[in-house]
Amino acid sequence: MAIRYTDRVYALGLAARWLHLASSVLLVGAAAMIVIAGRSDRATALHWERRVLASAWGWALAALASGLVVIGAQTALFEGRAGAAFEPRAIERVLLETQAGHVWLVRAGFLAILAAFLSLRVSVERRADWRAARGEAVLLGVAALLPLAAAGHAAAVEPDTARAIASDGLHVLAAGIWVGGLLPLALLLKTAATEAGADARPYAVLAARRFSRAALVMIVLLAATGTVLAIIHVGSVAGLVGTSYGRLLLSKLALLALALAFAALNRSVLLGRLGGDGPTVGRPAMRRLSSFVVVEAILALAILIIVAAMNVTPPARHEPPVWPFTIRLSFAALEGRADEATRALIGSQIAVVGLVALITGLAMRAWRLPLAAVALAALGAGVGLALPPLTIDAYPTTYLRPSVPYQAGAIAAGAVLYQTNCAGCHGPRGAGDGPDGRGLPRPPADLRAPHTAQHTAGDLFWWISHGIPESGMPGFVSRLGEEQCWELINYLRALSAGYAARGMGPTIERDRRWLVAPDFTFSVGPTPPHALKDYRGRNVLVVLYALPGARARMSQLAQREGTLAMLGVEVIAVPINADPDAIRRLGPDPRVMFPVVTEGAETIVAAYRLFAVAPHVELLVDRQGYVRAITRGTGEATDIDALVAQIQQLNAEKIAAEAAPEEHVH
Amino acid sequence: MRAWKAVLLIDLALIIGVGWGYAFWGLREGRLERELAEARAAAASGIERQWRVEGVVRAIFPELGVIVLTHGEIPGYMPAMTMGFRVASPKIHEAVSVGDAVRFTLQGVLPNVAVTTIEKIK
Incomplete structure (x- = not known):
């Protein structure tokens, strides 16, 4: 069977990452296990301690060696070609100019110091010397392990990078003490269970009890930090079951459950039987516990394979989830x-x-x-x-997030697509009353209905691209590209929202934000374009006007602009009949200082006319980007104090901590 | 040598090493920042500067010798906005009217700048 070259490189990189992670973790655990078990002067215990220290030295060298392979793979990844892994110049660039490289240098430094320290022959006869030497080994091991968190996915989290890195650091540290302590413990139990190791038996029982207590704390810590990290990197059920990162996490949890089952069995049954001597207690229990602990360790090392794979998989939050079930709750x-x-x-x-x-x-x-x-x-x-x-029907795309944002341009483009592809059956205004829809098995849906709230944008995406066979709706996947599908969905969202906005009048409803103002870009003359979003944090009055009917109102707004600006309101005037000469048409008197859109007016009008149709429309957008009041008129001058009162009410509201409108998808 | 003394020495060396590295890094960053600030200050003070900017005429105040322009970014001075500028001579604002898209020259020693030329575009 032919394996593609990239697959082989991937497998090699993964193996190196796993070896690196495992040896770094085992190193910390071995050093920590000695401290947890404590000092003993029994010959067997001293022998065990020496063997564990020797293994720690071996893990440090293994971590250094596999680290070289990992940095080579990293270089190949950054440079985009496999050959770069063997070029000293390329590796030097990665080491000195990337954060992953800096972290690698720091860790390699600590590992080298630790390896050198462990190969020193120092006398530890006295208690203070023993404590200092063994403590230093743990310290250096932890110092070499912790920076891993600053080179993984956690370092790319925005905002709250520090919290993510801290959680990740604690997570690896706890894993290190738990997983890394298992093998030394198994060795100690096995040795103590033999005839020759009888002198270390009380020490082994004590060590097993102490480790069990420490491991329990570490597992609680693992669960807590793991939950935080899952929320940061996965964040939703769809991400958990619908992305490769999420599924890796699920398999990690399944293996973890198995390992914890063994741990619970060891703790609740075998740990209590270590003392004494008999057919089921004492030495036989010790032997059995030793082999069960090895099984626990093997499971834990298998978990690290998944962790290594997760390290090179983009976190679920950044991937489009594919929902695997046909229903959702x-x-x-x-x-x-x-x-x-x-x-x-x-x-x-x-x-x-x-x-x-x-x-x-x-x-x-x-x-x-x-x-x-x-x-x-x-x-x-x-x-x-x-x-x-x-339960609601669900589709693979149900939790897909729109790849085209909810913007006036997309809505306007979607409106054109709608008239050519959908209006025949769903009717020119989306009421489900098109002439071609009459003979269908099921009447076409009324797209203005509020039931669209029950469906995600991803549901609509599925229906538009694949159709609804039982109702006679065809799929448009061959006629519309993905981008056009999303434009159409943005139009449907605006259509349905606009239908609901019929009831919105010139007075605001306190603290009720539901009508998202679609973002738009506009230019004034030759100046670079601005977006409505740039005004977030200020109130905006979007004025759709037409001359000559609205001259009186425009003059009034121009004269009172100072008052409005002081209240934190920006006026954006959009000529309904788009006109590059709109500013000149308004004339020099009174002086109009607020932005008058000379470019981009067509799309703004196409989108915002779905919310209100009148010769003159004013939409009051609040500081968070929601339309809060709509005034429909003919453009005569009206009482400006009524508008001022509404604005004062808006300013008196507390800004809610809820998500910005773009993130709110239905 | 006693083991605890050796450990103490190693830890001291590590602390000094890391601390020195950090301090060195901090000092270098501080020096770079200072140089940048000096360069900025030198650029801003006492030297006559000149910009070519595009915009739209929004209002003219002949009695004050001020023209209000909606303009693009003026690099190193101000972002895109609508505001009034002094004109160097009355002849300048007589050549344009409200609504004209223009390209203008802003010249002077900050903050005393004035529009020295202006012409319609397109």
Whole structure:
């Protein structure tokens, strides 16, 4: 079977990364295990200590050697060609000019110092000397391990880079102490279980107990930092099940569960039987614990293979998720269906009762089995009752994020696509009343309906590209490219939002933000373009005007611009009949100082007319980018104090900490 | 030598090494920043500068000798905005009217700059 060259390079890089990670981790664990076990003057214990130190020295050299391969692979990756891995100049550039290179240099330095330190023959007869020497080994090992966090995915997290790096550092450190301590422990137990090692048996029992306690703390730390990192790098269920990074994490968790099952068995059953002597306690238990600990260590090292793969896989947050199921769960399914909501509520209550009963059953001694059976039945029934109403059909693209942002330009382009491809069946205004839709198995959907909120942009993407066979809707994947599909979806979003905006009037509703103002770019004369988004943090009055009808209102706005500016309002005037000479047409008196759009007006008008149609429209956009009030008129001068009152109300609102409108996708 | 003394020496060497490296790095960065600030100050003070900028005439105040322009970025002076500029002579603003797209020359020693030439574009 032919293996492609890149696959081989990838496999080699992965193996090197794994060896590097494993040896760095084992090194810290070996050094830490000696400190955890404590000092002993028994001959067998001293022999064990020497062997563990020798292994730590070996791991340090292995980490240095595999680190060389890793930096070579990194260089090949940065330079984009495999040959660069063998060019000293290229490697030098990576080492001196990239953060990964700096981290590598620091770590290699600590590893070299540690290796040199471990090969020193120093006397540790006295307690202070022993503590200093063994502590120094742990310190140097940790110093060599921790900077790994600053060269991984965590270093690329924005914002809160420091938090991500700190979590990652603690995560590797805890893994090091847990995973790295297992092999030395197994060795100690195995030696102590032999006839010749009998003198170290009390020491081995003590060491196993101490390690067990330390490992428990480390596993709690691993779980906590792991959760933080999963939220940072994966962030959603779709990312977990729908991307390669997420699936690697899932397989890591499965292996971890297995390893923890062994750990729990070791701790709860075998640890208590180490003392004494007999057929099941003492030496036989020690031997068995030793082999079980080896199994735990092998599982943990297998987990590190997955970790190495995750290090070279882009985090789920940056990948488009492919949803693997045909359904998903969402509370949006309950909207407007009161009976289903009741059912879900009752089901969830039964499930909670079942869960409480299950916990009680596990805690009690008497009645444990029957109680657990009843509890499980209640839990199953509750879940079975609650979940079906919450299910919504889902598609592979359901959680795909739009690759075209919600902008006036995309909406305008989508409007054109709609009229040529969709209006025939869905009707010119999206009401589902097109002439071609009459003979179809199911009437075409009314695209203005609020039910679009139940569907993600990714659902729409699937329907548009693949069609809905049972309803007679064809797929457009061959006619429209991906970008055009997203433009169309942006238009549908604006259409549906605009339909809902019919009820929005000139007075704002306090703290109710729902109508996202699509971003747009515009130019004033030959100056470089600006975007609506640049005004985030100030209120914006978008004025769609037409001369001569709106001359009175425009003069009024021009005269009162100072008042509006003082209240934190920027006026952007958009001529409905796009005109490169719009500024001249407004004339020199009164002086108009706010931006008058001379380029980009067509798309702004095409998008914003979906929200309001009138000879003169003013949309008040708040500091967070939501349309809050719409005034429809003919352009006569009106009471400016009414507008001022609305703005003062907007300014009195607290800015909510919710996501910026672009990130809010439906 | 006792092991704890050796460890102490190693740790001291590490602390001094890392500290020295960090200080060296910090000092170099400080020096670079200072040089940059000096270069900026030299560029800004006392020297007559000149820019060619595009914009739109928004208003003219003949009695003040001021012309209001919506203009693009003026590198090293100000970002794109709408504001008034002094004109060097009345002849300058007489050549243009509100709404004209223009290219103009801004000249002077900061902050005393004035529009010295202006012409319509397109």
